[in-house]
Amino acid sequence: MLRNRNWICLALLFSSLAFAKEATVSARVELTRAGGRGKGLHSGNIVFWLSPVGTPAAPPRAVTPNMANPRLTQHNKSFEPHLLVVQVGSEVEFPNRDPFFHNVFSLFDGKRFDLGLYEAGSTRMVRFDKPGISYIFCNIHAEMSAVVIALNTPYYGISNQRGELVITHVPFGRYTLHVWYETGLPDALNSMTREITISDDTTSLGLFNIPATSLPPTHQNKYGKDYEPPTPDNPAYPRP
Secondary structure, three states: OOHHHHHHHHHHHHHHHOOEEEEEEEEEEEEEEOEEOOOOOOOOOEEEEEEEEEOOOOOOOOOOOOOOOOOOEEOOOOEEOOOEEOOEEEEEEEOOOOOEEEEEOOOOOOOOEEEEEEOOOEEEEEEEEEOOOEEEEEOOOOOOOEEEEOOOOOOOOOOOOOEEEEEEEEEEEEEEEEEEOOOOOOHHHOOOOEEEEEEOOOOOEEEEEEEEOOOOOOOOOOOOOOOOOOOOOOOOOOOO
16 A cells, blocks of 8 residues: 555656646847847847746755856956856856956945956956846956856846847746846836746747847946056056
């Protein structure tokens, strides 16, 4: 009798797993600006993510041995890549691949940190332990900027230059949709937050028109002041 019950429980378990469905969710985005369609504006680096409705936030991910850390490399006075999306709990590497010093910081939104001044060939780490959008800068080189988005959901996608994106392996169910773009108008992005249901009939989110500016946001240094012009004898800059 007990054996029969065990078989019944196993059968029900495998049956539920067999009927657990998931989808590849797609969307298209198009950047617009005042005066009509934004000619010359690439529609890449727009982030969509889905937060399950009625489900507790996922705990920080467990870091396993030999798992490669996400990386934001400093090279040619820029961050590579400019945009990085990670799950909460991830440690991000910040290697300096330039032949001079950098000072990486984020003091405005998301994760607040200051890595201080560090030399060529060295690497520092930051653990993004809560969800948020972190704007990353260098206190020496004003032209350097990057964004790290930490999410407590694995269901996200980043658009390519044609404005196409997919989010894979999304279980059927209810979600809150969020949209982010670095120069997107905040009110327009907030208006795109909505509850959606993923099912056989709703695997495409459709077309999104995102009003945006063509200029990157301005910023000050970590002391809240304007950047000073570079001096030739400063070790943070290459010598001729």
